[in-house]
Amino acid sequence: xxYVIESVSLSKRYGDVLAVDNLSFNIEAGTITGFLGPNGAxxxxxxxxxxxxxxxxxGHATIFGKPxxxxxxxxxxxxxVLEATDFHPGRSGRDHLRMLSxxxxxxxxxxxxxxxLVELQEAARRRVKGYSLGMRQRLGLASAxxxxxxxxxxxxxxxxxxxxxxxxxxxxxxxxxxxxxxxxISSHVLAEIAQTVDRVLIISHGRLITESTLEELTARVxxxxxxxxxxxxxxxxxxxxxxxxxxxxxxxxxxAQGTTRERVGDIALAEGIAIHxxxxxxxxxxxxxxxxxxxxxxx
Amino acid sequence: MKxxxxxxxxxxxxxxxxxxxxxxxxxxxxxxxxxxxxSPISQLLTxxxxxxxxxxxxxxxxxxxxxxxxxxxxxxxxxTIRPTSLFNADRNRLFTAKFIAxxxxxxxxxxxxEGIVLxxxxxxxxxxxxxxxxxxxxxTELIVGAVIGTALWGAIGVGIGAxxxxxxxxxxxxxxxxxxxxNLVFGFLPTIGRFLPVHAAxxxxxxxxDKQLPGDVGVMVVVAWALTLAVVGxxxxxxxxxx
Numbered sequence: 343x344x345y346v347i348e349s350v351s352l353s354k355r356y357g358d359v360l361a362v363d364n365l366s367f368n369i370e371a372g373t374i375t376g377f378l379g380p381n382g383a384x385x386x387x388x389x390x391x392x393x394x395x396x397x398x399x400x401g402h403a404t405i406f407g408k409p410x411x412x413x414x415x416x417x418x419x420x421x422x423v424l425e426a427t428d429f430h431p432g433r434s435g436r437d438h439l440r441m442l443s444x445x446x447x448x449x450x451x452x453x454x455x456x457x458x459l460v461e462l463q464e465a466a467r468r469r470v471k472g473y474s475l476g477m478r479q480r481l482g483l484a485s486a487x488x489x490x491x492x493x494x495x496x497x498x499x500x501x502x503x504x505x506x507x508x509x510x511x512x513x514x515x516x517x518x519x520x521x522x523x524x525x526x527i528s529s530h531v532l533a534e535i536a537q538t539v540d541r542v543l544i545i546s547h548g549r550l551i552t553e554s555t556l557e558e559l560t561a562r563v564x565x566x567x568x569x570x571x572x573x574x575x576x577x578x579x580x581x582x583x584x585x586x587x588x589x590x591x592x593x594x595x596x597x598a599q600g601t602t603r604e605r606v607g608d609i610a611l612a613e614g615i616a617i618h619x620x621x622x623x624x625x626x627x628x629x630x631x632x633x634x635x636x637x638x639x640x641x
Numbered sequence: 642m643k644x645x646x647x648x649x650x651x652x653x654x655x656x657x658x659x660x661x662x663x664x665x666x667x668x669x670x671x672x673x674x675x676x677x678x679x680s681p682i683s684q685l686l687t688x689x690x691x692x693x694x695x696x697x698x699x700x701x702x703x704x705x706x707x708x709x710x711x712x713x714x715x716x717x718x719x720x721t722i723r724p725t726s727l728f729n730a731d732r733n734r735l736f737t738a739k740f741i742a743x744x745x746x747x748x749x750x751x752x753x754x755e756g757i758v759l760x761x762x763x764x765x766x767x768x769x770x771x772x773x774x775x776x777x778x779x780x781t782e783l784i785v786g787a788v789i790g791t792a793l794w795g796a797i798g799v800g801i802g803a804x805x806x807x808x809x810x811x812x813x814x815x816x817x818x819x820x821x822x823x824n825l826v827f828g829f830l831p832t833i834g835r836f837l838p839v840h841a842a843x844x845x846x847x848x849x850x851d852k853q854l855p856g857d858v859g860v861m862v863v864v865a866w867a868l869t870l871a872v873v874g875x876x877x878x879x880x881x882x883x884x
Binding site: 390393394395396397410411413416417420422424425427428429430431432433434437438440441442444445446447485 | 656725729
C-alpha cells in the first residue's frame with residue numbers, strides 16, 4: 343500500500359538533545375490525522391523533516407513516495423503552514439500570495455481565488471501587520487491552498503483562533519478531506535482538534551506513544567461503551583462470548599469494558615439484537631492524552 | 642525564472658526598497674550639491690578631480706548591497722524563509738534567483754545613483770563656469786564602472802545575507818568591512834587592500850585614486866568576490882536547517 347506520508351525511523355538530534363527519536367508512522371489518503379504531543383515533544387521538528395526543511399539525523403520520510411524536495415513542484419501537491427507569523431508585515435496579504443504563486447508558475451488570479459476561499463478578500467490589499475491572528479491563520483491556510491494540493495500539513499493551526507475560527511477551520515478541513523484529500527494537523531491540545539480528526543498520532547519526548555483512532559484511544563485507556571437494548575441479557579451473553587466483560591447499571595443498559603462502539607455494534611448486529619443507544623464513556627480524551635504524554639520515557 | 646519573478650515581486654512589494662532608494666537619492670543629491678557648489682573651482686579643474694566628485698554615484702553600491710542582504714535576511718527575520726523554501730525546495734534555484742534579483746536591483750540602484758551624481762554634478766559645473774575635462778571614454782568608464790560595480794554589490798549583498806542570516810549582524814558586517822576594515826587595510830597595505838571589494842569596485846570606474854588596480858582587473862576581482870561569497874552562502878544555505 344502506498345501511503346501519502348511515510349516516516350521511517352525519523353530521528354533528529356540537536357547537540358545533546360534528541361528532539362525526535364526513531365519515529366515511524368504512515369498516513370493514509372483521505373484521512374485527517376491529528377499529530378499530538380505536549381509543547382517540545384518534537385512535533386514541529388518532525389513536520390519540518392517531512393517537508394524537507396530540516397535534515398534528519400537518521401531515518402527518512404517520504405510524501406507521495408518521494409522525499410519532499412524530490413517532488414516535481416511540491417507546493418502543487420502539498421500545502422503546508424508551519425507558523426502563523428510567516429509574513430513580511432509590510433507586504434499585503436495579496437502580494438504575499440502572488441509572490442508564492444509566481445514561484446510555482448501560477449497566475450496572480452489564483453491568489454485572488456484562495457483569498458476568497460478563506461474569506462479574506464476584503465483585507466487582501468492591506469498590509470499584514472494590520473491583520474488579526476485569526477486573519478493571519480487564514481492567510482497561511484490560503485498560501486497552503488495555492489497549489490490546490492492533495493495533502494495539507496498544518497502546525498498548530500487553531501492556535502489563537504476564537505471558537506468561531508476553530509469551527510470554521512474544522513468545517514473547512516472536513517470539506518477538504520471529504521474530497522479524498524489528506525490532512526495532517528498538529529496540536530498540543532487534543533480537545534482543540536478532537537472533533538476534526540479521524541486518527542491520532544501521539545508523541546512525547548520525540549517518541550511515538552500511540553497511533554490509533556480516537557475511539558480506540560479512549561477504549562484502550564479504560565473506556566467504557568454504554569449500550570441500551572431491549573434484550574440486554576442476550577447481548578451481555580454475546581459480549582461475554584467475545585471476551586468482553588459487562589456490568590448492568592439498570593434494566594436496559596449495559597456497560598461494556600475495554601472495547602469500542604464498532605465492536606459492540608457488530609456483535610449486536612450478528613446476534614440480531616436491536617440497540618437504542620451506543621456511546622463511549624469513561625476518561626475524557628484530554629485525560630487520556632495527558633496520561634499518555636506524561637508517562638516517563640526511559641531511554 | 643519563476644523564482645526570479647517571485648524575488649522581483651518581493652523586492653517591489655515592501656517599502657524597504659523604496660526607503661533605500663529614497664536614502665540613495667537624498668545622499669547622492671546632498672553630496673553632489675554640497676561638493677560641487679562648495680569646492681573651490683581650482684579643485685575641480687583636472688580630470689582626476691572631476692572624476693573624484695562624479696564617481697560618488699558608486700555609493701549606490703552600499704544601498705545595493707543592503708538590498709541584496711535583505712533578500713535573505715528579511716526572509717529569516719520574518720519567517721518567510723519557510724513558505725519560500727516550501728514553494729521552492731531546490732536551494733540552488735532559490736539562491737540563483739536571489740543572486741540575479743540582487744544584481745538586477747543593484748543595476749537599477751547604480752543607474753539612479755550615478756545618473757543623479759553625473760547629471761547634477763555636470764549641471765553645477767556648468768553653472769559655475771567649469772567645463773567637463775573628462776574624455777568621453779573616461780566618462781563612459783565611470784558610468785559603466787559605477788553601474789556594473791553597483792550591480793555586483795547587489796550580488797555580494799545576497800552572498801553576505803546567505804552567510805549571515807541575522808539582519809543586524811549582516812548589515813553591521815557590511816558597513817564595518819566597507820568603512821573601517823577595508824580602509825585600514827588599504828591605508829597600511831595597499832598592495833593587498835586594492836584587491837578588496839570596495840577598492841576593486843572603485844577601480845572599475847577609472848583612475849580615481851593612486852595604487853588602485855587597472856579597471857579590467859578590478860572587474861574580475863569584484864566578480865571573484867561576488868562568486869566566492871555566493872559559493873560559501875549557497876553551501877551554508879544547503880546545509881542549514883530551516884527552523
